[in-house]
Amino acid sequence: MATVAFTRHLERFLQAPPAEVEGATVGEALAAVFASRPMLRGYVLDDQGGLRRHVACYVNGQPVRDRARLSDPVAAADRIYVFQALTGG
Amino acid sequence: MTDRVYVGTRKGLFEIARQKNGAWEIADVHFLGEPVSALLPDGDALYAALDLGHFGSHLWRRDGKAWRELAVPAFPPKPDDAADDPHPWSLGKIWTLEPGFVPGRLWAGTMPGGLFRSDDGGESWKLVDALWTMPERRQWMGVAGGEQPGISAVLVDPRNPDEIRIGVSTAGVWASHDGGKSWRLMNRGGMYNEYMPPERREDPITMDIHRLARCAAHPEIVWCQHHNGVFRSEDSGISWREITAIKPSKFGFTVAAHPRDPNTAWFVPAIKDEKRVAVDGKVVVARTRDGGKSFEVLHKGLPQRHAYDLVLRHALAVDDSGDRLAFGSTSGGLWISEDGGESWRAPEGRLPPVNAVRFG
Numbered sequence: 001m002a003t004v005a006f007t008r009h010l011e012r013f014l015q016a017p018p019a020e021v022e023g024a025t026v027g028e029a030l031a032a033v034f035a036s037r038p039m040l041r042g043y044v045l046d047d048q049g050g051l052r053r054h055v056a057c058y059v060n061g062q063p064v065r066d067r068a069r070l071s072d073p074v075a076a077a078d079r080i081y082v083f084q085a086l087t088g089g
Numbered sequence: 090m091t092d093r094v095y096v097g098t099r100k101g102l103f104e105i106a107r108q109k110n111g112a113w114e115i116a117d118v119h120f121l122g123e124p125v126s127a128l129l130p131d132g133d134a135l136y137a138a139l140d141l142g143h144f145g146s147h148l149w150r151r152d153g154k155a156w157r158e159l160a161v162p163a164f165p166p167k168p169d170d171a172a173d174d175p176h177p178w179s180l181g182k183i184w185t186l187e188p189g190f191v192p193g194r195l196w197a198g199t200m201p202g203g204l205f206r207s208d209d210g211g212e213s214w215k216l217v218d219a220l221w222t223m224p225e226r227r228q229w230m231g232v233a234g235g236e237q238p239g240i241s242a243v244l245v246d247p248r249n250p251d252e253i254r255i256g257v258s259t260a261g262v263w264a265s266h267d268g269g270k271s272w273r274l275m276n277r278g279g280m281y282n283e284y285m286p287p288e289r290r291e292d293p294i295t296m297d298i299h300r301l302a303r304c305a306a307h308p309e310i311v312w313c314q315h316h317n318g319v320f321r322s323e324d325s326g327i328s329w330r331e332i333t334a335i336k337p338s339k340f341g342f343t344v345a346a347h348p349r350d351p352n353t354a355w356f357v358p359a360i361k362d363e364k365r366v367a368v369d370g371k372v373v374v375a376r377t378r379d380g381g382k383s384f385e386v387l388h389k390g391l392p393q394r395h396a397y398d399l400v401l402r403h404a405l406a407v408d409d410s411g412d413r414l415a416f417g418s419t420s421g422g423l424w425i426s427e428d429g430g431e432s433w434r435a436p437e438g439r440l441p442p443v444n445a446v447r448f449g
Contacts (some may be wrong), residue, residue: 010144012123014158039158042412043144047179054143084143 002029003072006040007083014039026057027070029080044082054085091408093309094415096423097125097445100249102137105415105423105436113425113436119156120149127403129186130449135354136195137143146182148197150211154441161204162197162214164221168442174227176201176237177427183401187243190250198240204255206269217269220255224375225274228294229260241402242301246308247327254311254326256298262313262326276322280328283317300402301326302346302354314344314402319356321381332381336369343405345414352380355407355430356418357400367396374414376428390433391424398422401444408448419444 001021001052001055002023006016016037023029029051046052050068057064064072092107093116102125106116119137135151148159167178182199189196189206190207197205197214220226229238239258244331246252251268254275262275276293285295297316304310313320313329318339320329340361347353355377357394360368367373372391375384392398398418405416414430417423421440424433 013141013144013147042147042161042163043141047144048167052143052145 002078002080004029004033004082006044006081008085009044010030010040013043016040016043023074024058025070026064026066026072026074026080029074030070030082055081055082056085076081090410090449091413093130093449094406094425095128095130095445095447095449096243096440097128097137097403097416098417098441098443099124099419100266100441101125102128103440105425108187113434115436115438119151124444126182126444127184127186127385128445129188131195132189134210135449136186138186138197138368140182146180148183148211149274152286159211160213160215162199162203164203164216176227176229181237181239184239184241185243190245190247192319194250196243198243198251198255198318200232200239202226202240202257202260203239204240204243204269217247219270220263220265221273223272225294226260230295231258232258232297238367244301244303244308244311247305248308252308252325254301254303256301256313258299259295259297259316260282261293261296261420262298262301262404264326275326276329277327279320279322279331280313280315281317282319300344301340302344304346304351305348307351312344312346312354314341314356316340319344321379330381332377334377335375336382336384336386337371337373337375341400342398342402343416345405345407347407347411349411350378353411353429354381355376355405355414357405359399365399370395370397372398372418372424374416374433375402376430387430387433388400389431390435392422396422404443406446406448413448415446417446419443 001020005018010016019033021032094105096103101121102119103116124140127138129136137149139147148161159389164178171246183197187196194212195207205214207214242255242256253265264275299314304311311322311326319332319335322329338358341358345355371393374387377384406413414426419442426433
C-alpha cells in the first residue's frame with residue numbers, strides 16, 4: 001500500500017486526509033483516492049487527467065517525471081505527496 | 090429596485106447591502122483570499138466561480154446560508170484528430186455565468202472558449218459540442234493577458250430561450266437559434282479591427298468583443314464595447330453601426346444596457362491599448378439616452394484627480410429598475426448610483442481588484 005498525502009491548503013475547500021491505496025503507478029494510486037473523494041480530482045488534475053500546471057507531485061521526495069499520464073511506478077510503502085507549486089500575488 | 094450588490098474580486102466575494110438610511114455597506118464576505126472570476130444571483134441561489142491559482146476552477150452555490158461545491162464544466166478527453174488544436178481542452182476559467190430563462194438552465198462562458206450548459210441548476214454541465222467542434226473555432230484568438238480565447242458574454246433572448254448570442258474575445262459574435270445545436274458567425278458588417286492587417290480588418294471572426302449587452306425589453310437592440318470602439322445593433326447582432334459620439338474615449342471593456350429603454354446604455358471609457366487606465370486620471374461613466382447619437386460624461390461622486398481605475402468586462406451592472414448601477418475597478422474602487430448614473434457613492438472600505446459586479 002502506498003500513502004498519498006495532500007497539502008493542507010486544500011482544507012480550505014474540501015477534506016483531503018492522507019490515504020493508503022493500492023496502485024502500480026502514480027495515476028492508479030491517485031485514481032484510488034479520487035474514487036472515494038471525487039471532488040478532489042478537479043483540484044489536482046486538469047480535464048485531460050494530467051497534473052495541473054501549478055500542482056506538484058512527489059514520490060518519496062522526488063518529483064514525478066510523467067506529469068501528463070502519471071505513469072511513474074509506485075511500490076508498496078512509497079510516499080506520494082501532492083502540493084502546490086509556489087506562485088506570487 | 091435591488092438592495093444588494095455582489096462583487097467578485099481577486100480575493101473574495103463581497104456582499105454589499107443597502108441600509109435603511111440609504112447607505113451601502115459591506116454586509117458579508119465569502120471566499121476571502123480566493124479569486125472569484127464570475128458570479129450569478131439567480132432567484133434564491135447565488136453562484137460563485139472560483140479561479141484558484143493552483144487548484145483549477147470550481148463552482149459553488151449558496152442556497153440560504155450554506156455554500157456547496159457543484160460540478161464544474163469540464164472538457165471531454167481530447168481526441169487524436171484534435172492534436173493540432175491550438176487551444177487546450179481543459180477549463181481555464183469560468184468567465185461569465187448567465188441564466189437560461191428555463192427553470193434550472195444556466196450557461197457558462199469560459200476560457201479557452203468552451204460554452205457549457207446546465208439544466209439542473211449547475212449540478213452537472215455539458216459542453217456545447219456544436220460550437221467547440223466546428224472547424225472555425227480553431228481560428229479564435231487569445232485575449233490580451235491570456236493565451237486563450239474567452240466567451241465574454243452570453244445573451245439569451247428572454248422571449249425565446251433558444252435564441253442565443255455569444256461574444257468572444259477574440260472571435261466576433263456567434264448566434265444559435267436552436268438552443269446551441271448549431272452556430273453561425275453573426276457580425277456581418279459594420280465592425281472593424283484597426284490593429285489587424287488591412288486584408289483582415291473587417292473579417293468578422295477577428296473582432297474582439299469585449300462585452301455585449303442587450304435591452305431586456307427590446308432584445309434586438311444589442312450594444313457592444315469592442316476593442317476598437319462602441320457599436321450598436323438593431324437586428325440582434327447581424328449588422329452593426331459604430332457609435333462615434335462616445336467620450337472621453339472609445340476604448341473600454343464594459344457596457345450595460347437599460348432594461349426597458351432601448352436608447353439608453355452606459356460605458357466606462359479608458360485610454361486604449363498600451364495604457365488602460367482612466368482618461369486624464371478621472372473616473373467617469375459615459376451615458377447615452379438617444380441610441381448613441383450623444384453622450385453625457387457623468388462624474389458626480391467619482392474620483393477626478395489621480396484615479397487610474399480600469400473597469401473590466403463584467404464589472405458594471407444595472408438593476409431591473411434601470412435606476413441603480415454599480416461598477417468596480419481593478420484598483421478596488423466600487424461605486425453605486427441610485428439615479429441612473431447622475432451621482433455615485435462608494436461604500437466604506439478598500440476592496441481587492443474587482444472582476445465582476447451584479448445586482449441580486
